[in-house]
Each structure stands twice: as C-alpha cells, then as structure tokens.
Amino acid sequence: MQFELVNVEKVYQASEESKVFGAKDVNLRISESDFMALVGPSGSGKTTILNLIAGLILPTKGTLRHGGGDITALSLEERTKHRLDYMGFIFQDYQLLPILTAAENVEFPLQLKGFSQSEIRDRVKWALAQVGLETMGQRFPKQLSGGQQQRVSIARAIAGKPQLILADEPTANLDSKTAQEIIELFKKLNQDYKLTFVFSTHDQRLIDQVKTVHYVKDGQISDTRTHHA
C-alpha cells in the first residue's frame, strides 16, 4: 500500500510577518519495499517531512494519503492508531524505555496492538534474532552499548512488521563501525523481508546504500536520485 504526500506545504507561523516553510510543494510517493533517504543539512526540512508522513503534524496545505485514504482527515487518536498499525520508528537517540528490558521494549507496540501472548513471544523472538540480540532480551537499555540499543530500537520498529519504517538520523550517534553494521542490517531487512524504510540522514554511508535519495532544501525536495543495485 502506498504512502503519498501530494502538494504538501507546512508553514510555521510565529507572527503575521514571520512565516517559515517547514515543507513546501512536497510530492512524495513511498511504495512497498522502498529504501529511501531524505537528505539535507540541519533545518532543511527533512524531519518535518518525516513528521508529515507519520501524521505527527498536519500539513497547512496538501494531502497525506495512505492506500487511498486521507490521513489528514483522521483525528489525533486515529492518527496515533494509524501509526501503531502501519508504521515503525527508529530514533537518533534510540528512545528506549529505560524501565523495560530489551525484549519488553520490543514487546511494547505489540501489546498496544493487542496481539496474543504467543504471537507476541514469537514476534519478539524473531525481531531480536534479526538484529542479533536474541541472547540479550533480558538486559535493560543501560546494560547495552549504543549500537545494541539501536538494534533494540530497530527490533521494536520491525516486530509488528509494519508497512513503513521511519528512521530519523539512525546512525548519527553511532561510531563508524557500528553505524556500518546498522546500515547492513537495514539493507538485509529490506532485502529479506521487503520492509520499507524512509531515512532522514546526512550519513554518506547510508546515502550510498539507499535506492532513492531525495535532497531537501528549504523545505522542498530539490533533487531525486535513484541508485540501481
């Protein structure tokens, strides 16, 4: 099912005179098993576009669509449920819940979705195995390295097998070797399970690996390049 941004504009207005375009005339189509990056310097608007795709903010103009449905028409709680049902998130600073173990962090969105206990157990096991942490499920985040925490974050995002995974600067806090491992993991998940990834990044190593790169400048997609494997 496609995610689509059609002529989307997002204006941040502090006063009548000062208007800031977070996004301007953005048209973006995300198809199944896409592996794409939004690239641009800080403040270029790539995170705003990510937020718009997630329905975390609403556009001032334009439409957000998913499978033909209009996400902008949904209420706040409906958009939250929409994210839970169709999306996974990976954050720059991992955003794991410190009071839950790695396995419980992965379990969290599955509990919200109301899966059965056996299905939750299977999915958590599968997700942790995918990120190579099957033996570390009982550890708390503070007992894990940065790279391991990001792996847990990835496991949490993929456990529900969502249609779209949004990752905001996922390698920014990692050392070079770990970042490379994480990028390889993303690639593997995309290739093996056809998981769809949209990254917001300026990590060249990640940019080099994605299939599609959208360059963002002043809230607009200024250029799009496609890599052919």
Place this chain on the structure above:
Amino acid sequence: MKAFIFLLKFSYRNLWRSPKRTAIMLLSLAIGTGFIIWDLNFANSGSKEVMKEFLAQYAGEYHVTHLDYYSDKNKKEFDNFQTISDDEIADKRILATSTRRVTAPVFVSGEKKTLGVLLTGIEPEREKALTSLAQAVTTGRFLAPEAQREIILGKRLARRIDVKIGDEVAVIGQALDGSVANDLMTVVGLLDFGGGDLEESLAFTQLASAQEFLAMSSDSYHQRIDFDMKDDTTPVLPGLAVTKWEEILPEIGISVQFVDNFTWIVSFIIVIVISLGLSNTLMITFLEREQEFQTLNIIGAKTSWVATALMIEVFMLGSVAVIVGSGLGHIATTLCYYFPIDLQLFTGGQPIIMGGLSIQPLVRFYPVISYYWKVPLLIYFFLGLTMIYPLIRVIRRSKNAI
C-alpha cells in the same frame, strides 16, 4: 487481561525508576495516613473516655423517669415531680445497673446565708458501686447507708453559707403534696469538683431522708440513673421515659461532636498540605519523562494509555502508602491502648472541668474500624485531585513530533 498486566508492570517499574523520590513520597503519604488514623482514634477515644468519666461521676448514661417528669422538651425543667417505682421497670438488667434518685430544689440555710440548691436523695451504697461520687468527697465522709438526715455539700456551697463538717443546716422546700417541707440535716462531707459550678449547686442526702422530706412513699422515686457504660443502646420501657445523656446535657454532646468534627478538619488540612507537596513532586517526575511520553505517542500509545499508566502509577503509590500508613496508625493506636495517654499532659497537670465537674481521664485508644476505610478514601480523593494538573500538562505536551 495480558495487556493490562503489561500496563501494571509498566506503571510499577516507573514507580521505582527513582527509588529515593518514590520512597519519600510514599513515606510522607504513609506517615500522614498513619497520623490521621491515630489522631482520629485519639479524638474519638478521648471524647469517649472524657464522657465516660464525666457520666460515671454523676450524670449516668440514661435516665428512666415518669413520662411527664421533665416538663419541657429540653429536659431542663422538672417541676412536676411525678414518681415511678421498681414495679414499673420490669427490666432486670436496668435494675442491676442503675440507682434510684429523688430530686428537689430546696433552700439550704447555714449560719450566715441561705442558698437555693438541688437536693438529691441517693442510695449511698449503690452510688459508691456505680459512680465516682464518693471519691469526690475530699473532706469528711460520704453518706452512711443506714443513717438518716445526713447531707453532703459542694465545697463552694459550704464556704458560701459558712458551714463545716458536723454543722447542721436547715433545708426548706416543697413536699409533693404541696405543703412546706423542712428538716435539719447534718453536714458529713464536702464535695470537691475541682472548683466547678456544681460545687455550688448540689447537695446530697440519703434516699430515705429525701423521701421523708418530700412526703413520698418509700418505694417511689423520681429517676433511675443507669450506669451501664458498655451498652450504647437505649432501652424502650413502655409507659416510662428513657432519656439519653445527650438529651439531658446537649451542650456536652455538642462539644464532643465539635472535637470530632474539628479533628476531621485538621485531617483535611494535613492531607491538603501533603497533596500540594506531592503534586509538585509528581509534576517534576512527569516533566522529567516528557520526552518518553512523546516517544510513546509516536510509536502508537494513545494519550489515554499514557494517562492510564500514570494514574495506575499514582494509585499504586497511594495504595502502598495507605496500607503502610493504616498499619502504622493501627500500631500507634494499639500502643496507646496498652499505654493510655493522661490528658493532663495537655493541660499542664490541671484537671479538666466539664459540665461543672472535674475529670482526670486516662485515654485508652480504641480503634474505630470506619477510619480504616474513610481515611484511605480521603487520601485517594486528594491523590486524584493532586495528579489532575500534572496529568493535563503531560497530555498536552505528549503530542509533539519527532
């Protein structure tokens, strides 16, 4: 169900992410709960002990009289003097725990002065067994059961009419048949009520002397005063009036009620003060986790889920606190049962004057079961109020973007 258990686990773990802070909140709530329970039990037991001692001295738990004995509904006037007899009171339990009295307003005349007082004819042995009236005789002696025409007076009364032990006083009144009644009685003892007003307005003589003075038959009397303090129920006696002490002495009942209500007001204030402190701590705790709430919202937790988790967290904290607090309160109350508190600790060693009588109660605490659910309810209520504002802040701020 499993999702709810997960929610409970999530809330429980959150509670202990900052153990010191949680322990301080828990302790302040628990100590507050415990203190309120102890304080309420203190006020309740204190009032009861004070009342018991007061009633045991003289007034009694309830009075059995003729239906028309009291001529006004406030039980303050009794100028009809209708009598009753034991035959009319079939209840053996009442006869076993009560004593007969005859009352009459009279003039007592000494060397220098004549004053109006209430003369009460009593059964000396029964009064000794049931009341502490005999102990209030600090000069001279109590009435001898077999003697006649003996009188004991309040100390202030004796001083005012200038009589001492062994002196004779003239007693003048009105007999039941309307004739003038007069007699000479010998002062055998002086009553010390700690300087209370009753010292000036009471005089006691043997029941037989009073009956003779008032031209009554020996089997009739005005009141049977019951001293069964353990039984709170008021019996129903057909054809007779049974009047509880609260009706006879409403001002005393009101002051006891005032103490109870005031203790509840103090309890409310304590809970409000604790709640304000808690509210601030909860606010800090919640705001520290603001980013976490945003993350929860982003990955799909509805605001209602987050709010429920926080409410469960506070409910758990409150539940542990009220359980521990109730335990503490109960232990303190039980200790004060075995080691009663002398109320004179709070009066600088002076006796308490109540209703014209001096009392020196030792307060033994009796736990009141209803406090063990009323106080936790009060705590939960204010805990609920306490978290409203922090919760609104969290809900408002947890809808941000990445």
